[in-house]
Amino acid sequence: MVFFLQQCLIGLTNGALVAMVALGYTMVYGIIRLINFAHGDLIMLGACLALTLVSVLGMAAWTGTATWLGVALLVLLCGLFCGGLNVAVDRLVYRPLRNAPKLAPLVSAIGVSFIFMNLGLFWLGPADRSFPELLPATNLLAGEGLQFTAKDLLVIVVVVPLMIALSVLVKTTRLGKAMRAVSQDPTAAALVGIDVDRVIAATFFVGGFLGGAASVIYGLYINTIGFQMGFQNGLYAFTAAVLGGIGSIPGAVVGGLVIGLVRALSSAYVGERWAGAIVFAILIVILVFRPEGLLGRGTKEKV
Amino acid sequence: MPLLEVRDLEAGYGPIRALDRVSLDVEDGELVALIGANGAGKTTLLMAISGVVPPRSGSIRFAGSPLAAAKPHEVMRLGIGHAPEGRRIFPRLTVRENLELGGFMQTDRAKLSRDIDEACGLFPVLGERMDQLGGTLSGGEQQMLAIARALVGHPRLLLLDEPSLGLAPLIVAKVFEVIASLSARGISVLLVEQNARAALKLAHRGYVLETGRITLTGSGAELAADRRVRDAYLGEG
Incomplete structure (x- = not known):
């Protein structure tokens, strides 16, 4: 039983990380119907910055509260960095193609992904780099059973507030309302006086910020980063977004958690090498029966 | 002129x-x-x-x-207010949210709420449907919403x-x-x-x-x- 719960815990923390990245895919898709293939690599660059900051600040020597404040600072800086970079890419690459056929921005996104990957190669070098263990691996729970370390706690204290903030932003603020309007009908949104390009830029920023935060947690939690990490993580996150229903914010969270759980449980009970195959087999089965994803909208709509 | x-x-x-x-x-x-x-x-x-x-x-x-x-x-x-062809209200936003977006430039919330009441005065049925999703309105109600939305911005x-x-x-x-x-x-x-x-x-x-x-x-x-x-x-x- 403890073993099972332990695997679930691992699955949920990993899944929360996947969900953070999936949100970036789903938000951008929701607003401009673009699958932003560069999103995974954006997060890799965030991890590069996090590693550089950790070395420059000498954070490995910090202890206690200083470490946690340092982590908060990393989340903030990497979030701003990835958010800003995402906005810049939208401005330079996707915005000029706003009225072009859908394939043009899609192919450009793949191009941006390659550019990012090469920047990462330049930044990190070809080999995987180990990310310093800033947080102690001691069990926070009493007893011999379930392991819940500071790293697991980190995932929760970063992911949960950010997701709550995102939900408040989208549901209650003026910007959030504008985002939902643009995603439903950009022309009608412009006709009520919304600056559509600015709302799209804001969406890229928010998606990028969440990705930047995820990159820090990734480094601290997984402890290995490399210039190719964006591809695989991006793929899992994209799958999570599709599984949950692309364009749906709660869908991305649910999809991420499901993928994290399935991956952890299949690694534990079937075998590590089968985990990927099982995740994608489940994706295929779900999409056969629910093409719009778990929480996606049906295509039927009253007109 | x-x-x-x-x-x-x-x-x-x-x-x-x-x-x-x-x-x-x-x-x-x-x-x-x-x-x-x-x-x-x-x-x-x-x-x-x-x-x-x-x-x-x-x-x-x-x-x-x-x-x-x-x-x-x-x-x-x-x-300028524009109620476009095909109404183009936001189907998955509530009637209230649709109207609030019509006054997107108005940042004073109290004023915005008065403007919405005023626009609804012309179409009392909208007042009864405030928390309903735009897409669930009938065609005629959607048209009224589209006009009201264009009017909220004065x-x-x-x-x-x-x-x-x-x-x-x-x-x-x-x-x-x-x-x-x-x-x-x-x-x-x-x-x-x-x-x-x-x-x-x-x-x-x-x-x-x-x-x-x-x-x-x-x-x-x-x-x-x-x-x-x-x-x-x-x-x-």
């Missing part, structure tokens, strides 16, 4: 020329009807005024300022694109009643309609648009009495 002044406007999509040297005025307080067949370019003209379709040449001036290169949100901020000029399309006769009468009352309150209206009879009856002046060109213009009564208009648009002859 007219409130809205369109001069020699040309616009189109790819190789298609949808508007061919169109000139049109709307005076302050005037209700102007624009009639014409499907595909004549009526919607394109409204979209060009709103900045959604970029003009290729010609000029548009609103309250003295040139609009030709303005983006839609800039045009709306100058005091436009000086209201562009109405086919407000009666697909509505039951009783609802059509109600919509035209509201348009007349808006005009009586001094809001300038440019009304695009397939229902030429009702539109010309209401309008101070009208224009006939055929394959991108203005072919006739005159007072509402003159146009309604014109042989060519009667043959082509009023189903007589």
